[in-house]
Amino acid sequence: MARATTKRKPPVNQQKRQLIADVNKHSPIAEQYRTIRTNIEYSAIDKEINTLLVTSAGPGEGKSTTASNLAVVMGQNGQRVLLIDSDMRKPTAHYTFGMMNTRGLTNVLSRQQKLEDVVQNTSIENVELLTCGPIPPNPAELLSSKMMEMLLHQASAEYDIVILDTPPVMAVADAQILSNKVDGTIIVTSSGKTDREQIEKTKENLLKVNANILGVVLNNKPVDEKTYYYY
Ligand SMILES: Nc1ncnc2c1ncn2[C@@H]1O[C@H](COP(=O)(O)OP(=O)(O)OP(=O)(O)O)[C@@H](O)[C@H]1O
Ligand SMILES: [Mg+2]
Numbered sequence: 699m700a701r702a703t704t705k706r707k708p709p710v711n712q713q714k715r716q717l718i719a720d721v722n723k724h725s726p727i728a729e730q731y732r733t734i735r736t737n738i739e740y741s742a743i744d745k746e747i748n749t750l751l752v753t754s755a756g757p758g759e760g761k762s763t764t765a766s767n768l769a770v771v772m773g774q775n776g777q778r779v780l781l782i783d784s785d786m787r788k789p790t791a792h793y794t795f796g797m798m799n800t801r802g803l804t805n806v807l808s809r810q811q812k813l814e815d816v817v818q819n820t821s822i823e824n825v826e827l828l829t830c831g832p833i834p835p836n837p838a839e840l841l842s843s844k845m846m847e848m849l850l851h852q853a854s855a856e857y858d859i860v861i862l863d864t865p866p867v868m869a870v871a872d873a874q875i876l877s878n879k880v881d882g883t884i885i886v887t888s889s890g891k892t893d894r895e896q897i898e899k900t901k902e903n904l905l906k907v908n909a910n911i912l913g914v915v916l917n918n919k920p921v922d923e924k925t926y927y928y929y
Pocket of ligand 1: 715754756757758759760761762763764785788790864865866917918
């Protein structure tokens, strides 16, 4: 007798991730991302924000969602955007944009490839993506390398804005390492999930390395239907 096969759900990372800001440009959610974009522009008093890091205290708070949707609204605004998936622990940007991840950041940092040879065009106008590439055994070492600095230097000369997705601050040192090399850092918190103490610790850890914290994005805030549909 034939065994019934049940189709297994793909792991969370491989499930289709939606770029809300692209699907519906006029939705209140896309509008929220545009507000964040504007706030970032205005937060640069002395220095233009050319390189922007997105992080959070813990896992699953919405870093990757925020980073990709910000990339979309910035691209829609006519800025040339490079999104770098520098979360070498749990890369997801290639799933979000439906692209291959055979080569990426890892290959550039280990000097096997040049940025221009591995960067990919996305379906979104003005938005290019440097995926993570093969997961390396030593992410922190690669991210703190001179090569990473050179990459950021090159990218900020070629793009209007470079956005870095990173792992959580409270888990590994990667975001801390990178926040010291970029113009600005934003912390994503998840409504009702991130506790205040964790946010404070995250802020402290980032300030210790002289990160320029631009602000906090509150993600997953429950919306009341009435305000949600109110324009
Ligand atoms: N505002 C939101 N509304 C609905 N779903 C969301 C929202 N933000 C994030 N998600 C979903 O929650 C999950 C985690 O989000 P995301 O991958 O952006 O978090 P992350 O901080 O990057 O996680 P990780 O620490 O694993 O890298 C994803 O499946 C994402 O689609
Ligand atoms: Mg992520």
